[in-house]
Amino acid sequence: MIVGGDGVTVEGSGSPASPLVISAKPSPVTVADSDCITLSGDGTGGAPLRATPRLDPDPANLLACGPNGLTVTGGTGGTVATACGLTGDGSTGAPITAAVAAWTAACDLDTEAGHVYCDSTGQLRTDPPPRFAFYRDSGNQVYPATPVPTGSDVPITTPTLRITNPDTCREAHVLVNVDLDMDLTLPATSGGGYGIGTDDMAFIANRGSSTATAVHTQVTKTWHRVIPPGGAVDEPLEITGLRGSGGATYNRIQWGINAFVWVV
Template sequence: MIVGGDGITVDGAGNPANPLVITAKPAPLVVADGDCITLSGNGTAGAPLSAAPRLDPNPANLLACGPDGLVVTGGTGGTVATACGLTGDGSTGAPLAAAVAQWTAACDLDTEGGQVYCDSAGQLRADPPPKFAFYTDNASQTFPATEVPAGSDVPIIRPTLTILNPDGCREAHVLVNVDLDMDFNLPANSGAGCGIGPDDMQYVVNRGSTAGTSVHNQVSKTWHRVIPAGGTLVEPMQITGLRGSGGATYTRIQWGINAFVWVV
């Protein structure tokens, strides 16, 4: 007795009138789909094996199956549509690129050009813009006739100005300008002076025989300061008296502090 195994069939009785016929029978083809490919058919003439891409139905998906194969849709002829900030369509002749302006400055772009950054929300950001601020304070103070100190750079009053750096990223450069005007009463053969910090700013004398009242002149001084990012500076203006003689007195001090702040 003859029995066929897997994939083999046996027919007939094994005699001349009914010989044995052994036939190979193909086993059925087992197919399995993948994440991106769908398979069908069993490999026979009536059901040939075929594969088709599986496309995500998400409306934002730009991938499609065209007559010539997979394409990226969204533009003319299967190319990519662009909006503000991009040029090109993704083709070989017009690759995607950033839409940029022409560099027109006389300096070198490679060494002087700013930077572009990507923030946590995926938006493009440039270098922080320049910033400017201005702070000022001034006053006119009167005094009972007070003798001008005979020494040098003797402190009288010390006003201050609070200056803020408006930028939390970069240090600020500050030009501090101060003005001082002090009124002196000068008896005959007397003298008096005033200063800002360690600097003697003016000195006046009366060599005549009569007294001079409210003798004054405005003086100015400028200096530079640097404030760290996000920092605060309390800038003093030390006003001094000096070289008083012959009973000279002061009766009024007018002062002003101005701060010009740049962040670039």
């Protein structure tokens, strides 16, 4: 007797009329899909094994299965379409590149050009733009007749101007310009002056024989300040009196503080 083992079948009795026929049994095949491949069939002649790629149905998905294999769709002929800021279609002859203008400055591009950055949302950003700000304050104070101080650079009043750096990234350069005018009453043979801080800006003497009233001249001074990123300063204008003699008095002080702020 002949008995078939696992995977083998035996048919017939071995006689001329019923010869032995030995054949293999089809073995069942277990298949399992993956995230990207779907498997079908059991390996038999009527149901051969077949692997089919699983494509995401999202409309933004550019991957497709063509007659020659997987391809990237979009654009022309399976290449990539581009929009503002990009050129090319992703092919060998036209790779995707940034659409840029020609460098026209006389200086060197590699050392003098700015930069481009990618922010947390994927947007392209450039260096912070230049900023400018202007601040001003002024006053016109009338006083009762007040003796001009006899000393040198004696403080009378100190108005201030708040100056803020409008940029939180870079330091600001500030051009501060101040102007000052003081009305003096000068009896005969008297004199008096005024200044800004320790600078004596004006001195006027009356060498005549009668009183001179509303004697004045406007003076100005300019200096530079640096303010750190996002910072602010209270810029003072210290107004002083000086060298008063012979009963000289003042009765009006006019002043102005101007701040020109640049961030580049």
